[in-house]
Every structure is written in structure tokens, then in C-alpha cells.
Amino acid sequence: MSGGAHAPLPPGATAPDNEAAASHLFERHRSGQQVFDGRLLDVRCDQVVLADGTPASREYVVHPGAAVVVPILDDGRLVMERQFRYPVGRVMLEFPAGKLDAGEPPLQCARRELAEETGYRAREWAVAGRMHNAMAYSTEVIHVLFARGLSAGERALDAGELIDLALLHEHELDAAAADGTLTDAKTLVALLWLQRWRAGAWKLHWVTGE
Amino acid sequence: MSGGAHAPLPPGATAPDNEAAASHLFERHRSGQQVFDGRLLDVRCDQVVLADGTPASREYVVHPGAAVVVPILDDGRLVMERQFRYPVGRVMLEFPAGKLDAGEPPLQCARRELAEETGYRAREWAVAGRMHNAMAYSTEVIHVLFARGLSAGERALDAGELIDLALLHEHELDAAAADGTLTDAKTLVALLWLQRWRAGAWKLHWVTGE
Numbered sequence: 405m406s407g408g409a410h411a412p413l414p415p416g417a418t419a420p421d422n423e424a425a426a427s428h429l430f431e432r433h434r435s436g437q438q439v440f441d442g443r444l445l446d447v448r449c450d451q452v453v454l455a456d457g458t459p460a461s462r463e464y465v466v467h468p469g470a471a472v473v474v475p476i477l478d479d480g481r482l483v484m485e486r487q488f489r490y491p492v493g494r495v496m497l498e499f500p501a502g503k504l505d506a507g508e509p510p511l512q513c514a515r516r517e518l519a520e521e522t523g524y525r526a527r528e529w530a531v532a533g534r535m536h537n538a539m540a541y542s543t544e545v546i547h548v549l550f551a552r553g554l555s556a557g558e559r560a561l562d563a564g565e566l567i568d569l570a571l572l573h574e575h576e577l578d579a580a581a582a583d584g585t586l587t588d589a590k591t592l593v594a595l596l597w598l599q600r601w602r603a604g605a606w607k608l609h610w611v612t613g614e
Numbered sequence: 615m616s617g618g619a620h621a622p623l624p625p626g627a628t629a630p631d632n633e634a635a636a637s638h639l640f641e642r643h644r645s646g647q648q649v650f651d652g653r654l655l656d657v658r659c660d661q662v663v664l665a666d667g668t669p670a671s672r673e674y675v676v677h678p679g680a681a682v683v684v685p686i687l688d689d690g691r692l693v694m695e696r697q698f699r700y701p702v703g704r705v706m707l708e709f710p711a712g713k714l715d716a717g718e719p720p721l722q723c724a725r726r727e728l729a730e731e732t733g734y735r736a737r738e739w740a741v742a743g744r745m746h747n748a749m750a751y752s753t754e755v756i757h758v759l760f761a762r763g764l765s766a767g768e769r770a771l772d773a774g775e776l777i778d779l780a781l782l783h784e785h786e787l788d789a790a791a792a793d794g795t796l797t798d799a800k801t802l803v804a805l806l807w808l809q810r811w812r813a814g815a816w817k818l819h820w821v822t823g824e
Contacts, residue, residue, distance in 0.1 A: 426705040464701035491674035495636040537799040538748040539699040589747040
């Protein structure tokens with residue numbers, strides 16, 4: 405293997421928990437440059453060396469990360485959104501979500517996005533887990549949080565942010581996933597968390613605080 | 615609203631099934647250009663007009679789509695992969711998956727990727743559903759398929775494709791999702807499909823054929 409032990413890790417890297425067992429799969433950063441710097445997208449192209457010594461290039465989007473919230477009303481219904489998503493050309497049913505500001509903890513982002521997009525504030529929060537949603541070409545990680553003890557308030561949408569609210573029962577969400585009308589990956593993963601938590605199989609640790 | 619009724623739809627668009635109810639959320643394409651043309655990534659920037667008349671720009675990746683396979687062995691174990699994903703800097707546990715070739719039907723892609731990456735061929739296939747995994751900035755859609763009646767054969771990995779195989783029981787996959795070691799969104803959505811199908815809640819329509 406030609407990669408040095410102290411070669412820099414890629415931008416999205418944290419210490420892999422399975423490093424010892426999987427070092428034969430690793431890729432080492434050699435050089436890199438930004439190839440597009442847009443209003444939204446930061447696109448990079450890096451030269452890397454595979455564990456077997458093969459050189460390769462890797463193109464990817466640098467993303468700040470995001471948080472998605474499962475907001476549960478006292479009557480059990482879920483606070484959701486409908487929003488036009490231009491790249492896929494359709495209105496999508498989603499849980500409230502948004503990008504992390506620089507250095508922003510996921511819980512703070514979740515609280516902010518829930519309030520801005522829906523007007524709801526939550527008495528209790530739980531951090532469930534996280535997902536990598538486009539890891540072949542993006543550093544993005546989406547944190548999944550739960551919110552309950554909700555109280556309604558004023559929304560604060562950004563200019564040009566057009567979002568409808570929808571209150572759905574869990575069985576309606578499940579049916580929309582089954583029949584193919586719900587296709588947003590982060591919302592489907594959030595539904596998995598919701599169902600496994602309701603079943604008592606996966607645990608949530610709730611904390612109190614606006 | 616200033617958008618014309620016959621303005622072109624964005625690249626990833628198919629006829630929305632909720633057009634009548636949601637036209638107040640639509641965005642109309644005005645002009646666009648390619649801003650990066652790499653080996654892997656095709657990045658565009660379009661000028662659009664929101665439903666309320668506000669102009670905006672939209673940056674996104676044009677993606678050919680992908681297929682992910684849930685391959686079930688006769689003993690119930692699942693055929694999975696471990697692969698280093700450079701943008702997130704770690705080895706990921708995933709179901710076998712790959713990008714659609716131009717014009718390739720999802721089932722054909724799934725059959726090809728399963729054979730190439732794992733060596734397994736399947737006697738029965740089912741198309742489960744699909745997900746949009748990064749719809750804020752990518753046209754990508756990932757089709758979810760199931761395969762059973764598996765027989766082992768030769769793999770045909772591309773040069774530089776370093777993939778370990780792993781055979782997991784469903785309860786191991788569930789535990790890995792719960793404890794945060796499994797974070798790949800398409801694999802988590804596939805797990806949701808697997809659990810809802812096993813529970814008899816979601817239906818799969820199996821077809822026979824290599």
C-alpha cells in the first residue's frame with residue numbers, strides 16, 4: 405500500500421470506529437481543489453490513492469450537515485411539510501428539516517428550523533440517530549431528532565420559502581410510504597425510527613428545555 | 615403568478631400527482647447552464663421563478679438514478695457490503711447498489727449490480743419502492759428491490775472497486791441501525807421495507823426470472 409499512515413483524511417471524516425478491521429478498504433487524500441463555488445453548492449475534486457495503490461479521483465459536494473425533526477403533537481399526529489423540490493420537480497411530503505449553521509449543534513438547528521418553518525416549540529427533545537444520505541458524492545450527514553410537548557406559535561419563513569403544513573397520523577404516513585407517495589429518504593428513515601421507538605425496540609433519551 | 619403554464623419542468627420532473635392541489639408551491643424553470651462537468655458529477659445552475667413571482671437560482675447535481683437490492687439468502691441472512699466512502703471518510707455497511715446505465719430499467723440494474731458486486735444471482739425479484747435521497751440538490755432517485763432464491767457465483771468488480779461482503783441477520787441489521795453503526799440512508803430505508811414486509815403490512819410482488 406502506497407498511502408502513508410499520516411495522510412490527511414477526507415473532509416467529512418471522523419475517526420472510523422472500524423479502522424483496524426477495514427484498513428484494506430481505505431482511500432488516502434493526496435491533493436484536491438474546489439471545482440465549483442456556488443451560492444448553495446461547494447464542489448471539490450480530490451486525487452486519492454486506494455488501499456491497493458491505485459490512483460483515483462473523487463468528486464463530491466461539501467455540505468454543512470442537516471437536522472430533521474419528528475414533531476409529535478399531544479394527540480399523536482405528526483407535524484409535516486409539503487414543499488416543492490426543484491431538482492426532482494415535485495412537491496414532497498417531509499418532516500421539518502434544515503441545514504446546520506456553521507458550528508451549530510444539531511439540537512439547536514432542529515429547534516430553530518421547527519420554530520421557523522412550523523411555528524411550533526417543543527417542551528421535550530430527543531436525539532435519535534443520523535444518516536448519510538448521498539455518501540457517494542456528498543459529505544452530508546442528517547441528524548434525526550424527536551420533539552414533543554408542542555405548542556403552536558408564529559412561523560418565520562425566509563423570503564421565497566413556500567411551505568405548506570400538514571398534520572398526519574402515523575398510519576397515514578406509513579400508508580403514504582407503502583403506496584409510493586412518500587419518497588423523501590430522510591422522512592422514511594425518520595418513520596423507521598418512529599416505528600421502532602413505538603415498538604419499544606429502539607430507545608430515545610428525552611431532555612426537557614425550550 | 616408570473617410563471618407561464620407551459621414553462622418547461624426541471625430535469626428530474628415527472629408529472630406531479632398532486633399538481634392541482636399544490637400549484638401555489640411550484641417553481642418554474644427560466645434558464646440554466648452546466649457549471650461543472652466532471653468524470654462523476656454533472657452540476658447545473660438554473661434560474662427559476664417561484665409561484666409567488668420571486669426569482670431564485672437553483673444549483674443541483676444531475677444524477678442517472680440508482681438501484682439498491684435487499685438480497686435474502688434461503689437461511690434468512692442478508693447479503694451486504696462494506697465499502698470506503700470517501701466523502702464521508704469511513705467504511706459503510708450497505709446493501710448492494712449501483713447507478714443506472716443510460717436508459718437501464720431498475721430491475722436490470724439491480725440484477726447486474728448484485729451479480730457484479732456480490733456474485734449472487736436471484737431466482738425471484740420484487741420492486742418495492744423508491745426514494746429521493748438528496749432532493750434539495752440532486753435529481754437522484756434510488757429504486758429499492760428485493761431478491762431471493764439466491765445462488766452464489768463469480769464476482770466481477772471494476773478496477774479499483776474494493777468491496778467486502780458481509781452476511782447479516784435482520785436482527786443484527788436492526789441492532790446496527792439502533793446503535794448508530796449503520797447510517798447509510800438507502801440501507802435504512804431498505805430495512806424499513808424489509809420490516810414492514812415481514813410484518814405483513816407492506817406488499818411485495820415477486821416475479822421469477824434470472
